[in-house]
Amino acid sequence: MSKSRIRGFSHERDLARKLWDHGLAVIRAPASGSKTKHLLYPDIVIIYKGKTAAIEVKTMKKTRTLYIEAYQVKKLLEFADRAGGEAYVAVKVVGTGEWIFMPISKLEKTTNGNYKLKKEILQEGLKLEAFVSIMKGVRKLTEFKS
Amino acid sequence: MSKSRIRGFSHERDLARKLWDHGLAVIRAPASGSKTKHLLYPDIVIIYKGKTAAIEVKTMKKTRTLYIEAYQVKKLLEFADRAGGEAYVAVKVVGTGEWIFMPISKLEKTTNGNYKLKKEILQEGLKLEAFVSIMKGVRKLTEFKS
Numbered sequence: 001m002s003k004s005r006i007r008g009f010s011h012e013r014d015l016a017r018k019l020w021d022h023g024l025a026v027i028r029a030p031a032s033g034s035k036t037k038h039l040l041y042p043d044i045v046i047i048y049k050g051k052t053a054a055i056e057v058k059t060m061k062k063t064r065t066l067y068i069e070a071y072q073v074k075k076l077l078e079f080a081d082r083a084g085g086e087a088y089v090a091v092k093v094v095g096t097g098e099w100i101f102m103p104i105s106k107l108e109k110t111t112n113g114n115y116k117l118k119k120e121i122l123q124e125g126l127k128l129e130a131f132v133s134i135m136k137g138v139r140k141l142t143e144f145k146s
Numbered sequence: 147m148s149k150s151r152i153r154g155f156s157h158e159r160d161l162a163r164k165l166w167d168h169g170l171a172v173i174r175a176p177a178s179g180s181k182t183k184h185l186l187y188p189d190i191v192i193i194y195k196g197k198t199a200a201i202e203v204k205t206m207k208k209t210r211t212l213y214i215e216a217y218q219v220k221k222l223l224e225f226a227d228r229a230g231g232e233a234y235v236a237v238k239v240v241g242t243g244e245w246i247f248m249p250i251s252k253l254e255k256t257t258n259g260n261y262k263l264k265k266e267i268l269q270e271g272l273k274l275e276a277f278v279s280i281m282k283g284v285r286k287l288t289e290f291k292s
Contacts, residue, residue, distance in 0.1 A: 020185045025198075025228035027191050030176050039166045045173050049230035050196045052171075082171035084195035 011092050012043055012057050015099060022132045024048045040075040044090070045083075048135045052085025055101075059092045066091060066117040068107065073115050076104060086141075089117065091125070100125035103141065157238050158189055158203050161245060168278045170194045186221040190236070191229075194281045198231025201247075205238045212237060212263040214253065219261050222250055232287075235263065237271070246271035249287065 012028055020026045025048065029041035042054035054076050058066055068089065076087040087104040102125045107115040126134070133139040158174055166172045171194060175187035188200035200222050204212055214235065222233040233250040248271045253261040272280070279285040 016185060023228060025191075025200075025225050026185060027173055027187050027225075028176050030174050039162060039172060041173050045171075045191065045193070047191070047193065047198050047229035047231070049228075050198070051230075052193050052196070052198075054171075079171050079173075082169060082195075083193035084197075085193070 008057070008059065011059050011094075015055075015057060015090060015092070016044055018099070018128060019044075019046055019132070022128075024132065024135055040078050042076050042079050042087075045079070046135060047085075049137070051135060051137070052080070052083040053135060054080040054083065054085060054087045056087075056089050057092070058089060059094055061093075062095045063093055063119055063123055065119045066122060067110070068115045068117070070114050073104065073107065080104075088131075090131075091117075091122065099128045099131075101128070101131040102126070154203070154205065157205050157240075161201075161203060161236060161238070162190055164245070164274060165190075165192055165278070168274075170278065170281055186224050188222055188225050188233075191225070192281060193231075195283075197281060197283070198226070198229040199281060200226040200229065200231060200233045202233075202235050203238070204235060205240055207239075208241045209239055209265055209268055211265045212268060213256070214261045214263070216260050219250065219253065226250075234277075236277075237263075237268065245274045245277075247274070247277040248272070 009031060016026045016028050024046050027045050029043055043057040044055040046053045046055065056072055056076050080087040089102050089104065091100045100122060102117055102122065106121055107117055110116050134141050155177060162172045162174050170192050173191050175189055189203040190201040192199045192201065202218055202222050226233040235248050235250065237246045246268060248263055248268065252267055253263055256262050280287050
């Protein structure tokens with residue numbers, strides 16, 4: 001396994017642990033991720049009292065436009081649809097240590113059929129506490145929408 | 147990793163795949179299970195349109211009374227409580243290749259504080275198709291209760 005892959009898992013563990021400590025049910029997918037798998041796992045699945053979020057985890061050194069491959073978006077949407085939940089991208093900006101959550105609906109299609117999340121939009125993403133509030137039903141996603 | 151551990155994972159994958167093929171959202175826990183982990187993962191989590199099942203996977207060569215350690219039951223219940231779902235034990239009887247699902251409420255406490263599922267009760271467990279029907283809301287668990 002590559003060094004960046006291992007580092008990716010340690011960020012996933014960090015996120016899973018933070019969300020668990022906020023009282024949510026959290027499960028990470030098995031490490032052996034491959035594009036050709038039969039089952040489509042998100043990186044992390046969060047459930048709270050019947051509400052599900054399927055999450056793709058990304059890291060970046062500092063805030064920039066994020067590119068996501070089409071198969072990863074498809075995977076998230078398929079899982080979220082079956083679960084009856086929402087799909088998010090969680091981005092860790094390693095420099096600040098902060099996690100930002102973006103609903104998948106904020107992604108834009110690129111000319112080659114993949115997806116991107118523009119830097120300006122990413123900067124308006126939900127912080128971890130806001131995301132937890134939404135999962136717990138304390139606040140609504142629409143409160144955060146511009 | 148021990149041979150029986152590896153075999154256990156292959157049975158988990160078999161179950162996850164079968165349930166996915168029935169249209170449910172399914173996620174397996176990471177392989178690195180240890181009793182001292184901070185997060186409490188069930189072996190498999192299943193979600194369908196807001197309904198969650200946290201599942202502990204067991205295998206046996208032929209139907210017999212099953213013993214389950216207290217920490218595994220605690221783990222399942224904690225996850226199911228946060229998720230707002232149900233907890234089950236899924237048992238594969240390797241000889242027949244069949245999966246049996248039992249709600250955690252069917253477990254009995256042993257004198258040493260662990261749990262058991264009596265052979266006679268296990269034989270009355272839900273088959274995979276019945277379990278899927280319950281998850282999909284087509285049938286109710288009470289229909290199957292003796």
